[in-house]
Amino acid sequence: MNNPYIVLPVIFQLFTAVLLMFFWFRVNAQRLITIICSLISVGIAIWLFNEVYNRGILTMQAGEWQAPFGITFVADIFSATMVLLTAISGMAVAVFSTGSIRNARLKFGYFPILNFLLMGLQGAFLTGDIFNLYVWFEIIIIASFVLITIGGEKAQIEGAMKYVTMNLLASAIFLTAIAILYGMAGSLNMADLSGQVAQIENRGLVNVVAILFLVGFGIKSAIFPLYFWLPASYHTPPPAISAIFGGLLTKVGVYALIRIFTLIFIPDEFLSNLLIIMAALTILSGGLGAILQVNMRKIFSYLIVCHIGFMIAGLGIYTELAILGAIFYLIHDIIVKTNLFLISGLIFKLKGTLNIEKLGGLYKKYPKYSLLIAIPLFSLVGIPPLSGFWAKLFLIEGGYLEGQYTLVGFILLGSFLTLWVIAKLWSEVFWKESVDLPKKINVKYFYELKPFKQWAMIIPIVILTVISLYIGLAAEHIVVLSKQISSELMNPSAYIEAVLGTKTDMP
């Protein structure tokens, strides 16, 4: 069904970013506008989700150029869910930033750039055109380059060097893949490509292109052996920025992988095996990396890598049940990872350090905050009935039914490693006797902040925690949603029909 308003989330983020630029040096006005506009954008995302959920796939053909000739925007239920999650995490990070980011950084245009980043993410989730996806990826990375370097500290610049290099390389590989795909199929529309690519006889070349896409998106979503830039850079910018990166930037890579490999390149045996091997090694290396670290944000960075492996595992098994698990995990992971990085920001403001060996006694001093923090930490581990448990259950069941026992073993090992890391973190940071830390001059502590800023840091964490509790306790809603997404992904004929407007004879 044609509906031109589905690009509203993108347009609204653009509008917010431009509006914020008029208040460049007036940081308090920027704070106010950001909070209001991020709430409105959540409202828009809920409207879009509701519309798609009730009416089915909505499309928009830019400039009335019919698909496959023009640029198409498609809101299927997967896109709409991702748009909603982006709006929610974007809102949480924006509100947190009003409390935690210093004025000096805000005067360099922090909020406008954050909104441009969110615009890029919304666009990437909504587009139905592969070259347009490339353009949205470029918008995302250039906004993230500015965010990772804003403030210009030594560690940030060094981290940014690695981040920028790997992302530019990934873009070049992505562009190469698009070039060869266009040369083979003569189309850029993803729905059209689905049929075109299936008819190409030279399967070797198709696999080469699929692998180029896998490498390009693999760098962005931090899959083994392409993830090394992530733990080297994600802990350098301020926590609010790490939160949006950790929550969404790797996930947009996963989204693109799931979309490409269910719609255009249906994995054959070779690709499935490759995905499964990569997933297993991602889980293993991320989990083992997290054990060794003492910096809390580096621990979380390695856990991102570890948990990306779960989603890739679901894609590698490639049954409806396993994809369901991967989608559920994706929904759970965006909320929880954003929350964890926000929590690391809160702990840094409370104690002035993130070294888990130096931290301690948080439970004794701040029992309420500790209980709040416990929920996302334990849902990350997947303690029933919290959110991570259900996702892993479906992944394991999906793997077990397909006879992928080794992969199931790796998923269990990954969960165990996560449990180990979080248990260590909990006992070091919350239960250990506290030691007196020397007061740092360049850190503004939590109790020195104005009450407004204190609330601005607490409320987003509460909201995200409530949402992850909802995902865990009302899991049947999320299961129904994930089931619908995965069945749409595995039978893309509805998507193709909605975009091209014709019946296709897809199997």
Added chain:
Amino acid sequence: MELLLVMLIGLLYASGIYMMLRRSMVKLIIGLILLGNGANMLIFLLGRIVKGKPPIIDSASKMLTEIYADPVPQALILTAIVISFGLQSFAIILVKRAYKITATDDLDELNTTDEIYE
């Protein structure tokens, strides 16, 4: 013509990757630029090179029936050039800034981020 372009593209990719693998930050940027140019040439080549056949429909007919030069790859390249221009200028400024702060051009010395324990 195609063969010449193929060799040029191969050369651009190879030299781009080679330059990226050097230790110097400036060479890293040069490598990225070469790689980006290689990708653009690849789009141009794979859009099929057709000489002297503009995609113009004459007034007598309704659609193109003969072979024509595909205009889409050129639009793609133009977009990619503009994007890579922005990204590369950012990367150059970043390298300059990194050189000022770390006082080294050697990528192997950018390892203080691995030693942040705070």
